Amino acid sequence: MEKPSSMSSKAEMIERKLDNAFQTRALAEKLSDLLQIGDAILLRGPLGAGKSTLARALVRKLTSPDEEAPSPTFTLVQSYPTRAGFDLYHFDLYRLSDPDEAYELGLDEALSDGVALIEWPERLEDRLPPNRLDIELSVPTSALLAIDCEDEPRLARITAFGTWKMRIGELAHD
Ligand SMILES: Nc1ncnc2c1ncn2[C@@H]1O[C@H](COP(=O)(O)OP(=O)(O)O)[C@@H](O)[C@H]1O
Numbered sequence: 001m002e003k004p005s006s007m008s009s010k011a012e013m014i015e016r017k018l019d020n021a022f023q024t025r026a027l028a029e030k031l032s033d034l035l036q037i038g039d040a041i042l043l044r045g046p047l048g049a050g051k052s053t054l055a056r057a058l059v060r061k062l063t064s065p066d067e068e069a070p071s072p073t074f075t076l077v078q079s080y081p082t083r084a085g086f087d088l089y090h091f092d093l094y095r096l097s098d099p100d101e102a103y104e105l106g107l108d109e110a111l112s113d114g115v116a117l118i119e120w121p122e123r124l125e126d127r128l129p130p131n132r133l134d135i136e137l138s139v140p141t142s143a144l145l146a147i148d149c150e151d152e153p154r155l156a157r158i159t160a161f162g163t164w165k166m167r168i169g170e171l172a173h174d
């Protein structure tokens with residue numbers, strides 16, 4: 001027989017169509033209002049899917065519209081004090097060779113007193129933060145055939161784990 005707890009541990013998922021980069025930024029801004037200390041936002045998707053567009057919009061909403069917020073390609077992590085009171089840690093794990101390295105970079109500390117925004121979470125393998133919102137951005141296959149898919153809509157598949165299951169509903173609409 002299925003234990004009742006297996007129901008509550010089930011992840012919740014929603015899908016959003018993002019017609020343009022403006023809508024991706026609007027999603028990031030909405031997300032910024034829902035953040036709590038200990039949260040992780042995971043951004044997945046191929047090159048050009050819109051991960052950095054979403055990350056930058058989130059950083060700017062929580063800091064200043066003038067914040068450049070470059071992806072921390074070489075430093076792997078960049079932290080920002082935010083208006084919300086917590087620190088936001090933006091990780092770009094593309095160059096990570098071992099999941100342990102993320103913890104050497106301070107992922108544990110980020111999650112104990114702040115919020116982690118993680119591009120390329122695949123590099124963490126199965127060592128994923130418990131309270132995480134997993135956002136997978138994709139470009140429709142038909143658009144991949146186009147030489148320039150810049151203006152094509154994206155699909156965001158958003159999956160909630162841990163405490164995010166109570167908040168994901170807020171992201172289902174504008
Ligand atoms: N719905 C959309 N969401 C995000 N980016 C979009 C969208 N539509 C078009 N774009 C464009 O696609 C590019 C995405 O680039 P970027 O955010 O750097 O991707 P990634 O970090 O995933 O490689 C940007 O030039 C952006 O303006």
Ligand SMILES: [Mg+2]
Binds near residue numbers: 052053071
């Ligand atoms: Mg990027």
